[in-house]
Amino acid sequence: xxxxxxxxxxxxxxxxxxxxxxxxxxxxxxxxxxxxxxxxxxxxxxxxxxxxxxxxxxxxxxxxxxxxxxxxxxxxxxxxxxxxxxxxxxxxxxxxxxxxxxxxxxxxxxxxxxxxxxxxxxxxxxxxxxxxxxxxxxxxxxxxxxxxx
Numbered sequence: 001x002x003x004x005x006x007x008x009x010x011x012x013x014x015x016x017x018x019x020x021x022x023x024x025x026x027x028x029x030x031x032x033x034x035x036x037x038x039x040x041x042x043x044x045x046x047x048x049x050x051x052x053x054x055x056x057x058x059x060x061x062x063x064x065x066x067x068x069x070x071x072x073x074x075x076x077x078x079x080x081x082x083x084x085x086x087x088x089x090x091x092x093x094x095x096x097x098x099x100x101x102x103x104x105x106x107x108x109x110x111x112x113x114x115x116x117x118x119x120x121x122x123x124x125x126x127x128x129x130x131x132x133x134x135x136x137x138x139x140x141x142x143x144x145x146x147x148x149x
């Protein structure tokens with residue numbers, strides 16, 4: 001810390017909790033946004049796909065290697081396939097949909113006004129905070145995101 005005597009690390013990197021978050025029970029369909037088993041991710045429009053947006057459109061993008069000219073229909077087709085594969089991989093491996101059904105899950109969307117962690121994201125990209133409880137294996141996953149430029 002002596003190297004940066006005027007930089008206040010305590011102030012800059014301290015998380016504050018102001019109050020209790022409020023949560024809303026949401027359906028699996030609202031969380032995932034579409035029938036991911038039978039439809040590809042719509043990489044041109046994530047409206048209604050809050051999880052897909054958070055995972056596949058982070059602030060500085062996801063780079064995938066595509067052997068096609070940018071802007072062509074072939075490029076779009078390959079990118080759609082790769083992003084759909086990535087999304088399904090996340091759902092199967094982290095939400096564990098390959099082992100459990102959506103009926104096993106209790107999903108909450110939480111407010112973002114309870115901690116300064118979310119302040120930066122309110123300026124630009126957005127904020128997300130969910131919990132996914134699996135009744136069958138008694139586990140909970142917490143997904144939180146907040147980012148700005």
